[in-house]
Amino acid sequence: MPNEKLMTKTIDASELSFNDFKSIVINDYKIAFESRQASILGRREVLTGKAKFGIFGDGKEVPQLAMAKAFKNGDWRSGYYRDQTFAFATGISTIKEFFAQLYANPTEGADPFSGGRQMNCHFATKSVNEDGSWNDLTQIKNCSSDISPTGGQMARLVGLAYASKLFRQNKELDYLKHFSVNGNEVAFGTIGNASTSEGVFFEAINAAGVLQIPMAISIWDDNYGISVPAKYQTTKEDISEVLKGFQRNPDQLGYEIYKVKGWDYPALCEVYEKAINVCREEHVPVLIHVTELTQPQGHSTSGSHERYKSKDRLSWETEHDCIQKMRSWMLDSAIATEEEIAEVEKNAKVFVRNAQKEAWNEFLDSIKPEQKQVVDLIGGIAKHQPELAKIAATLASTADAQRREVFAAARKAIRLSAGFITPERNELLAWYKQQAHLNYNRYNSKLHTNGKESPDTIAVVEPTYDDQSKMVDGREVLNACFNENFARDPRLVAFGEDLGNIGDVNQGFAGLQAKYGELRITDTGIREMTIMGQGIGLAMRGLKPIAEIQYLDYLIFALNVLSDDLASLSYRTKGIQKAPVIVRTRGHRLEGIWHSGSPICMILGALRGMHLCVPRNMTQAAGMYNTLFRADEPALVIECLNGYRLKERLPDNVGDFTVPLGKAEVLEEGTDITVISYGSSLRIVQEAAEELSLMDISVEIIDPQTLLPFDTEQVCVNSLAKTSRLLVVDEDVPGGASAYILQKVLEEQKGYFHLDGQPKTLSAKAHRPPFGSDGDYFSKPSVDDVIETVYGMMHDANPAKYPSLF
Numbered sequence: 050m051p052n053e054k055l056m057t058k059t060i061d062a063s064e065l066s067f068n069d070f071k072s073i074v075i076n077d078y079k080i081a082f083e084s085r086q087a088s089i090l091g092r093r094e095v096l097t098g099k100a101k102f103g104i105f106g107d108g109k110e111v112p113q114l115a116m117a118k119a120f121k122n123g124d125w126r127s128g129y130y131r132d133q134t135f136a137f138a139t140g141i142s143t144i145k146e147f148f149a150q151l152y153a154n155p156t157e158g159a160d161p162f163s164g165g166r167q168m169n170c171h172f173a174t175k176s177v178n179e180d181g182s183w184n185d186l187t188q189i190k191n192c193s194s195d196i197s198p199t200g201g202q203m204a205r206l207v208g209l210a211y212a213s214k215l216f217r218q219n220k221e222l223d224y225l226k227h228f229s230v231n232g233n234e235v236a237f238g239t240i241g242n243a244s245t246s247e248g249v250f251f252e253a254i255n256a257a258g259v260l261q262i263p264m265a266i267s268i269w270d271d272n273y274g275i276s277v278p279a280k281y282q283t284t285k286e287d288i289s290e291v292l293k294g295f296q297r298n299p300d301q302l303g304y305e306i307y308k309v310k311g312w313d314y315p316a317l318c319e320v321y322e323k324a325i326n327v328c329r330e331e332h333v334p335v336l337i338h339v340t341e342l343t344q345p346q347g348h349s350t351s352g353s354h355e356r357y358k359s360k361d362r363l364s365w366e367t368e369h370d371c372i373q374k375m376r377s378w379m380l381d382s383a384i385a386t387e388e389e390i391a392e393v394e395k396n397a398k399v400f401v402r403n404a405q406k407e408a409w410n411e412f413l414d415s416i417k418p419e420q421k422q423v424v425d426l427i428g429g430i431a432k433h434q435p436e437l438a439k440i441a442a443t444l445a446s447t448a449d450a451q452r453r454e455v456f457a458a459a460r461k462a463i464r465l466s467a468g469f470i471t472p473e474r475n476e477l478l479a480w481y482k483q484q485a486h487l488n489y490n491r492y493n494s495k496l497h498t499n500g501k502e503s504p505d506t507i508a509v510v511e512p513t514y515d516d517q518s519k520m521v522d523g524r525e526v527l528n529a530c531f532n533e534n535f536a537r538d539p540r541l542v543a544f545g546e547d548l549g550n551i552g553d554v555n556q557g558f559a560g561l562q563a564k565y566g567e568l569r570i571t572d573t574g575i576r577e578m579t580i581m582g583q584g585i586g587l588a589m590r591g592l593k594p595i596a597e598i599q600y601l602d603y604l605i606f607a608l609n610v611l612s613d614d615l616a617s618l619s620y621r622t623k624g625i626q627k628a629p630v631i632v633r634t635r636g637h638r639l640e641g642i643w644h645s646g647s648p649i650c651m652i653l654g655a656l657r658g659m660h661l662c663v664p665r666n667m668t669q670a671a672g673m674y675n676t677l678f679r680a681d682e683p684a685l686v687i688e689c690l691n692g693y694r695l696k697e698r699l700p701d702n703v704g705d706f707t708v709p710l711g712k713a714e715v716l717e718e719g720t721d722i723t724v725i726s727y728g729s730s731l732r733i734v735q736e737a738a739e740e741l742s743l744m745d746i747s748v749e750i751i752d753p754q755t756l757l758p759f760d761t762e763q764v765c766v767n768s769l770a771k772t773s774r775l776l777v778v779d780e781d782v783p784g785g786a787s788a789y790i791l792q793k794v795l796e797e798q799k800g801y802f803h804l805d806g807q808p809k810t811l812s813a814k815a816h817r818p819p820f821g822s823d824g825d826y827f828s829k830p831s832v833d834d835v836i837e838t839v840y841g842m843m844h845d846a847n848p849a850k851y852p853s854l855f
């Protein structure tokens with residue numbers, strides 16, 4: 050629980066006595082000064098080798114006091130690595146926790162933001178519990194987990210602010226008491242001046258202006274981005290100047306834009322109060338350009354700014370140091386005497402030093418017992434193998450041992466004692482195995498939320514059909530599925546390009562905007578990054594977004610947001626935040642270079658932490674959506690672009706039946722060869738199998754249905770045990786997703802054991818397919834390609850029965 054006494058307080062001049070005012074200001078000064086000390090000490094800790102890297106908020110302290118004053122319970126922050134003062138002033142972080150993160154302490158509770166996983170100054174608050182259940186987010190000051198890619202916080206910021214709009218305007222959401230009070234919550238963003246050069250910044254600024262949402266973006270302008278000055282970053286070297294066109298006027302909606310000097314404490318307090326009131330009350334986005342900031346210690350611990358700042362600039366920075374300026378203002382306006390300030394400063398230094406020491410000692414103390422255990426255990430083995438005594442002695446004498454040194458010693462002793470089975474060695478082995486579990490929890494756990502609403506927990510419900518079940522276009526199966534789920538769960542919203550009025554380019558949502566309203570089924574601008582960010586922010590605030598990318602080929606425009614932010618969220622916060630976004634898109638073969646993409650290995654590489662669903666038809670897609678809508682983990686669903694008009698039988702329970710994730714299906718049984726494929730390629734494989742059966746080749750076809758997770762019930766290897774031959778067919782590049790499938794089946798499932806011949810892959814060509822049917826035929830696997838490849842493998846096995854074709 051944050052300590053209220055340490056936090057900043059709002060200044061209400063009409064009600065305050067001078068003494069109250071004075072004590073608030075002095076307390077603010079104390080917070081700023083402590084924060085500065087933390088930066089100075091933090092840098093020292095890195096330079097003396099106790100931490101690996103440090104980036105600090107020195108030079109940005111004073112505006113963050115003002116921002117913290119305007120920040121209320123229920124509000125959200127989406128910012129970057131300079132915001133430690135804000136975190137201290139709101140109680141989001143203590144100084145000790147700040148240092149624990151600097152040391153990468155993975156002990157439970159030490160770094161409450163990331164469990165020792167993130168670099169320093171990457172804050173987060175606890176939205177969810179260990180079992181994935183939500184906390185009451187209206188009662189805390191919320192901080193969405195920071196990421197290092199600068200500008201990356203902007204996409205999510207749009208969604209965090211957009212949620213307030215939905216909560217205020219959609220009365221059906223009133224029952225969600227833990228997430229909002231009438232949409233009164235402001236989403237505060239922070240960004241460095243140089244990072245406003247990023248595309249995602251401009252995309253987010255425009256989106257928030259269009260959406261009219263309570264987003265308050267502060268730009269900390271210190272004139273630099275590492276060594277590169279504003280001249281190379283920003284047109285006119287002035288971001289609020291160039292954004293002036295966004296300013297609202299009596300006839301047009303837009304922004305309120307403010308510009309204020311970063312060392313002017315009273316002006317900052319006034320601007321933040323005014324700006325945030327407008328933002329909160331009227332749901333108007335505001336931009337606060339905070340200028341004349343400095344970096345007293347340079348950018349980070351990676352180098353010194355004397356290399357690239359002129360003497361003039363450096364002395365200007367000393368003169369304009371915001372803490373010094375605040376100090377002078379306090380003296381000039383008789384708020385505090387020199388003695389009072391000196392006393393605050395003296396105490397702050399001691400306080401920060403003590404917090405740092407405590408954090409360091411706790412970090413070391415968490416490893417020392419392990420160090421001692423390993424020294425003793427290896428010492429035991431050394432009774433039989435004296436040469437191991439040296440390993441124990443070296444470890445014993447390692448001051449401030451890191452965990453990796455402890456484990457390296459243990460593993461070396463295990464290696465060197467192989468073949469000398471003794472009770473002491475068994476003891477070390479037992480210890481090592483037990484620790485593996487703890488280390489998994491510390492360093493590898495929580496790739497997924499794995500809570501009580503994990504997709505694994507969703508009951509499997511088979512689709513049901515009766516004599517009346519109609520054959521309909523695939524798109525109508527989806528439409529019916531969405532319709533039933535939107536009626537069932539008011540938290541569901543869907544948005545994307547052309548998704549609202551016309552119900553998406555393939556009409557999966559046709560007619561649903563008219564039924565459920567524009568707030569739930571919504572058109573967006575062409576802005577893939579912030580469509581994803583809109584989903585992330587909404588999902589972090591308890592809603593269930595379906596965020597659409599119009600074609601899989603355009604996922605690349607949003608891959609940074611999905612990979613850096615969404616897919617990493619559970620892992621990087623060690624499960625204290627979640628964002629169950631369902632990304633819907635359509636892909637695989639259709640037409641031309643940008644409408645037939647199937648870049649699955651790109652996705653598999655970038656999106657671990659999400660589920661990847663590759664349904665072969667719209668019924669399977671609907672079943673997967675039904676699972677995901679009831680679960681709380683993010684997923685990408687790729688519908689088959691060429692499947693919307695194919696006929697499928699509409700299940701009676703289209704909104705309720707579920708397809709479990711990771712459940713591979715045998716589509717056709719066979720005995721000669723196992724062919725694994727997914728998505729649109731399956732129809733090609735099925736057609737090929739018919740002709741192959743006429744050639745006396747019996748093909749077993751397996752559809753894994755989801756690639757993340759992949760075939761959790763070992764259907765593939767069981768098939769191989771029967772056929773002994775394996776072909777993987779897909780539309781990705783050679784060595785793409787097919788290589789992933791081989792790794793899963795041959796290595797993880799140990800399929801190599803059953804093989805009688807070389808396993809093969811049949812993929813698309815390395816280039817994208819040219820336009821036209823012939824382009825497709827000569828680029829993607831065709832029925833002929835599948836037949837010839839399978840036949841060739843059978844020829845290798847039995848040339849007498851299957852004579853060479855060519």
Ligand SMILES: Cc1ncc(C[n+]2csc(CCOP(=O)(O)OP(=O)(O)O)c2C)c(N)n1
Nearest residue numbers: 131197198199241242243244271273274275
């Ligand atoms: C997308 C991305 N590109 C590059 C970097 C490397 N980098 C880290 S901080 C930084 C400068 C950022 O400057 P600014 O936004 O002005 O913030 P400041 O550090 O000055 O407060 C750069 C280039 C990064 N982290 N992310």
Ligand SMILES: [Mg+2]
Nearest residue numbers: 241242273274
């Ligand atoms: Mg900067």
